[in-house]
Amino acid sequence: MTAPADQLAPAASGVREVRSVRLPGGRREPLALFMARVALPLLLLVLLVVFSLLRPATFFTLDNLGTVLTLQAVLGVLALGLLLPLIVGELDLSVAANLGLGVILVTGLTSQQRLPLVVAIVVAAVVCTLVGVVNGLLVTKVGINSFIVTIGMSTVIGGLVSAYTQGNVFYDGIPPALVTIGQGRLLGVPLPVVYAVVLAIVVWYVLSHTPVGRYLYAIGGSREAARLSGVPVRGLTLAAFAGAGLLAGVAGIVQAGILGSGNPTVGPPLLLPAYAAAFLGATAIQPGVFNVWGTIIAVVTIQVGTTGLALVGAPFWIEPVFTGLALILAVATARYLRGEAL
Amino acid sequence: MTGDPAAHPAGEPRPAVAVRQLSKTFLGQRALRQVSFDVRPGEVHALLGENGSGKSTLIKCLAGYHEPDEGAIVEIDGRPMPLPYGPAEATAAGLLFVHQDLGLIPTLTVAENFAINRGFDTAPMGRIDWPDIRRRARAELAVLGHDVPVDRRVGRLPVAEQTIVAIARALAGAGRGARMLVLDEPTAALPDAETKRLLAAVRQVVANGVGVVYVSHKLHEILEIADRATVLRDGRVVATVDVPGMSEQDLVRLIVGHDLPGRTAASAGPRTKGGTRGAASRTSRPADARTGEELLSVSGLRGHRLRGVSFSVRRGEVVGIAGMLGSGRSELARLLFGAQRPVGGEIRLRGTPVRHRTPRDAVRDGVALIPEDRRREGGFLQMPVSRNLTLPAIRRFWRKGRIAGRAERSCVDGLIAEFRVSPAAPERRFGVLSGGNQQKVVIAKWFNTRPDLVIFDEPVQGVDVGAKEEIFGLVSEAAGRGAGVLLISSELDEMLGLCDRVLVLRDGELVADLPGAGLDRTTLTRLVYFGTGRSAETSDSASTTVERALS
Numbered sequence: 001m002t003a004p005a006d007q008l009a010p011a012a013s014g015v016r017e018v019r020s021v022r023l024p025g026g027r028r029e030p031l032a033l034f035m036a037r038v039a040l041p042l043l044l045l046v047l048l049v050v051f052s053l054l055r056p057a058t059f060f061t062l063d064n065l066g067t068v069l070t071l072q073a074v075l076g077v078l079a080l081g082l083l084l085p086l087i088v089g090e091l092d093l094s095v096a097a098n099l100g101l102g103v104i105l106v107t108g109l110t111s112q113q114r115l116p117l118v119v120a121i122v123v124a125a126v127v128c129t130l131v132g133v134v135n136g137l138l139v140t141k142v143g144i145n146s147f148i149v150t151i152g153m154s155t156v157i158g159g160l161v162s163a164y165t166q167g168n169v170f171y172d173g174i175p176p177a178l179v180t181i182g183q184g185r186l187l188g189v190p191l192p193v194v195y196a197v198v199l200a201i202v203v204w205y206v207l208s209h210t211p212v213g214r215y216l217y218a219i220g221g222s223r224e225a226a227r228l229s230g231v232p233v234r235g236l237t238l239a240a241f242a243g244a245g246l247l248a249g250v251a252g253i254v255q256a257g258i259l260g261s262g263n264p265t266v267g268p269p270l271l272l273p274a275y276a277a278a279f280l281g282a283t284a285i286q287p288g289v290f291n292v293w294g295t296i297i298a299v300v301t302i303q304v305g306t307t308g309l310a311l312v313g314a315p316f317w318i319e320p321v322f323t324g325l326a327l328i329l330a331v332a333t334a335r336y337l338r339g340e341a342l
Numbered sequence: 343m344t345g346d347p348a349a350h351p352a353g354e355p356r357p358a359v360a361v362r363q364l365s366k367t368f369l370g371q372r373a374l375r376q377v378s379f380d381v382r383p384g385e386v387h388a389l390l391g392e393n394g395s396g397k398s399t400l401i402k403c404l405a406g407y408h409e410p411d412e413g414a415i416v417e418i419d420g421r422p423m424p425l426p427y428g429p430a431e432a433t434a435a436g437l438l439f440v441h442q443d444l445g446l447i448p449t450l451t452v453a454e455n456f457a458i459n460r461g462f463d464t465a466p467m468g469r470i471d472w473p474d475i476r477r478r479a480r481a482e483l484a485v486l487g488h489d490v491p492v493d494r495r496v497g498r499l500p501v502a503e504q505t506i507v508a509i510a511r512a513l514a515g516a517g518r519g520a521r522m523l524v525l526d527e528p529t530a531a532l533p534d535a536e537t538k539r540l541l542a543a544v545r546q547v548v549a550n551g552v553g554v555v556y557v558s559h560k561l562h563e564i565l566e567i568a569d570r571a572t573v574l575r576d577g578r579v580v581a582t583v584d585v586p587g588m589s590e591q592d593l594v595r596l597i598v599g600h601d602l603p604g605r606t607a608a609s610a611g612p613r614t615k616g617g618t619r620g621a622a623s624r625t626s627r628p629a630d631a632r633t634g635e636e637l638l639s640v641s642g643l644r645g646h647r648l649r650g651v652s653f654s655v656r657r658g659e660v661v662g663i664a665g666m667l668g669s670g671r672s673e674l675a676r677l678l679f680g681a682q683r684p685v686g687g688e689i690r691l692r693g694t695p696v697r698h699r700t701p702r703d704a705v706r707d708g709v710a711l712i713p714e715d716r717r718r719e720g721g722f723l724q725m726p727v728s729r730n731l732t733l734p735a736i737r738r739f740w741r742k743g744r745i746a747g748r749a750e751r752s753c754v755d756g757l758i759a760e761f762r763v764s765p766a767a768p769e770r771r772f773g774v775l776s777g778g779n780q781q782k783v784v785i786a787k788w789f790n791t792r793p794d795l796v797i798f799d800e801p802v803q804g805v806d807v808g809a810k811e812e813i814f815g816l817v818s819e820a821a822g823r824g825a826g827v828l829l830i831s832s833e834l835d836e837m838l839g840l841c842d843r844v845l846v847l848r849d850g851e852l853v854a855d856l857p858g859a860g861l862d863r864t865t866l867t868r869l870v871y872f873g874t875g876r877s878a879e880t881s882d883s884a885s886t887t888v889e890r891a892l893s
Contacts, residue, residue, distance in 0.1 A: 205744075209743075209744040209745050210740070210744070210745065211736045211737050211745065214729065214733060214745070215733075215736075217725070217729070218722060218725070218729075218733055221722035221725050222718065222719075222721075222722050224718060224719050225719050225720060225721060225722055226722075227700070227701055228679070228681060228701050228711060228719050228720075229701070229705075229734045230701050230705030230706070230734050231702070232700070232702055288724070
């Protein structure tokens with residue numbers, strides 16, 4: 001959809017100066033804005049403390065922490081990719097299907113076509129990126145609404161994946177190296193967490209410290225004003241979709257390693273959680289703006305919440321209810337604190 | 343819909359709507375001063391005046407969008423309206439408004455557009471009664487003598503028919519019968535042939551006893567259709583005159599003011615109000631604009647509207663571009679900035695032919711455009727002022743693999759101080775600044791790219807008087823820095839004071855290229871309106887009418 005980011009994300013408001021807080025570095029900012037900024041991290045902290053007290057033996061252990069984070073590393077990478085189109089004011093609903101495509105390609109090409117793992121990884125990453133490029137071309141050159149383009153693309157990918165797998169799950173012949181990629185550890189830290197952190201730093205660097213990042217946010221702010229400011233709007237919109245495709249592919253490869261199998265159904269259910277993370281993340285750190293660390297904190301908060309609830313014996317259906325409520329409440333709270341209605 | 347018989351007593355016709363002593367003050371700024379005028383039933387009453395003369399403020403006060411100052415009186419059929427009132431009360435009282443943006447929904451059919459205003463008629467069981475809706479829409483259009491296909495989508499109709507639909511819909515929505523219909527520039531977007539159909543519809547409206555207030559810059563239309571005209575200047579009523587027997591020149595004299603013909607650029611004097619900056623830079627321009635090297639040369643430039651335009655601009659020169667809306671002036675700006683591709687012709691910058699395919703190319707070539715629509719095209723409403731300021735020049739801060747935050751911040755602080763952006767809060771969102779400060783931010787952001795050619799498109803639109811002076815000061819400062827400046831503006835007085843040369847565009851053609859010094863206001867206005875600066879013979883009787891009205 002071509003809705004600007006300020007419609008997709010809760011917009012920062014004209015804050016009335018009432019009470020303010022002093023930030024490290026001496027700058028002051030309104031108390032309400034500061035509260036909005038830290039609300040989500042605070043919630044994460046509260047959840048950690050509460051569950052640690054309730055289940056001291058199981059919750060706050062390194063093992064459990066590793067499990068919690070590994071589970072969400074794939075979602076984190078997917079959400080990072082999703083941020084790019086969201087920042088330029090476009091939607092990409094094909095990221096989750098694209099992740100599924102990555103899973104199937106890397107497992108299928110190695111187990112069925114007997115290609116070397118490295119080749120399979122490169123092919124998967126390139127194909128997923130190309131999916132993003134096609135999305136981007138349809139949006140920028142043909143001028144189709146991104147919502148429609150990516151819904152269509154998502155459906156097409158689903159069909160092609162079915163054609164390739166014939167409805168089967170690839171179990172046999174998965175190279176052990178792929179499993180290592182997904183299940184190995186580095187200095188005790190699960191590798192998927194390492195990938196997610198490294199990619200988060202890369203995306204954060206691009207968005208916050210390079211001219212390209214400034215341009216991406218400017219496009220989301222106003223396409224026409226960006227164009228008239230000399231920003232290459234079409235090229236960067238295309239690049240945002242390509243980036244989303246690449247990161248979906250990477251997430252797919254990691255997911256394949258974690259599972260050790262090629263299951264065509266793993267992708268699509270991640271779509272809504274990825275969007276939830278991006279929107280929830282836009283309420284924190286830099287309220288009103290899609291941002292990397294907010295998104296990462298959102299992913300972790302949701303996982304800590306749902307795992308903790310499971311450990312204290314909440315029924316299975318609590319998880320989606322918790323996720324949905326957290327999203328709605330966080331956005332509502334951020335709005336309330338900044339004194340602006342939707 | 344038909345005139346109330348009580349409104350026509352013997353003798354002097356009682357006005358349908360009478361306005362007395364209406365003033366409006368915005369933040370200490372008088373926009374309207376003691377405006378009084380009346381609209382008789384069944385007359386077309388033109389409301390004339392230049393941009394900024396107070397026409398739209400007056401209309402908004404009548405429509406209930408602005409609250410007039412204490413002491414105003416608005417009477418309808420002799421009965422005073424309780425003030426202040428809102429838009430709904432205005433409609434209920436029979437005060438109707440059709441704005442340039444017609445307020446129709448283009449994707450719905452004509453009949454649906456009528457129904458959406460009035461509520462859908464329903465048949466038993468809550469079903470929408472489509473035959474009835476169509477029938478009523480047809481009947482309401484027939485009042486204007488028009489047979490518009492009611493099942494057609496509004497967006498597919500010619501603009502004149504859309505306007506007629508909007509008028510018919512407004513009339514149909516009037517509570518106790520329409521008393522006054524205000525048409526704000528209804529023909530601005532119309533070709534001549536369609537204008538005739540619209541004027542016929544307007545005649546039909548007045549034949550039904552409604553008073554029409556007609557706002558238009560097209561004076562030949564006024565002469566064709568208006569019975570009387572009220573002229574506003576600087577928020578005051580200058581005159582209310584009978585239109586029949588007048589010439590276009592008479593109207594121009596009223597609009598521009600009789601004291602202006604003697605005034606020229608040379609006698610306009612230095613500007614000091616609102617900042618010495620403007621005055622200082624005006625006088626401190628280093629090189630004489632006549633002797634600067636040629637920066638831009640345009641030959642035979644054609645676009646959708648422009649039909650072969652040629653001119654040149656020197657460094658240090660301010661070249662004004664005057665013309666009515668639709669004359670091609672904004673297109674010229676877009677063509678030079680690469681925001682639109684030319685159909686033909688050549689643009690040379692510093693002697694080399696250039697083809698800017700995108701604004702990005704133009705920016706790299708040292709061209710800057712301060713666009714007309716500040717909020718949509720000039721800046722990023724949701725982004726902080728700091729980000730707005732450095733966007734086009736952000737690559738300059740790219741050092742050692744990252745944006746140098748400290749250098750960027752000091753640049754932002756410097757720009758805010760230098761351009762006197764208020765409040766001096768770099769993290770404030772651009773969208774919450776006042777119009778004048780937004781414009782200063784947009785200008786600062788472009789000056790910071792150190793452009794060679796700066797194009798200002800209506801830089802003071804919607805800007806208060808103080809900031810206006812500062813912004814005009816910045817226009818001449820750009821020239822003082824050695825850039826070539828193109829200034830597109832409807833504020834002819836200001837233009838005369840600033841420009842070394844003035845180009846006049848009319849219907850896509852360059853009709854004049856005149857030195858600013860010695861050019862007087864009346865000549866310029868005539869050029870803009872008629873494409874000729876010579877004053878045609880004025881009928882004696884009409885000109886005495888004008889003299890009387892002015893004294």
